[in-house]
Amino acid sequence: MLHMMDLPIFVLIALVAVFTIWALIDCIRTPGERVRILPKLLWLLILLHGSVVAALAWTYFGKKPIADTTKGPVQRTEPFAQAR
Helix, strand or coil, X not given: CCCCCCHXXXXXXXXXXXXXXXXXXXXXXXXXXXXXXXXXXXXHHHHHCCCHHHHHHHHHHHECCCCCCCCXXXXXXXXXXXXX
């Protein structure tokens, strides 16, 4: 049975496990063109090790950010309004 003192440790372990699993799934779903520093297979092997440090490394260094291609530069069609 869990004691009240064990609850914070249990929550911390659960959060670390969820974060590590999320990083592993994110690595699997990320296209190879977005992976940086190491090959994708090596990232997967490191993440399978299960370390929270590996999950943090993947989150911050493992993939390139998505370029926002839907928004281009603003194209003006008429000149600025002249102040009177």
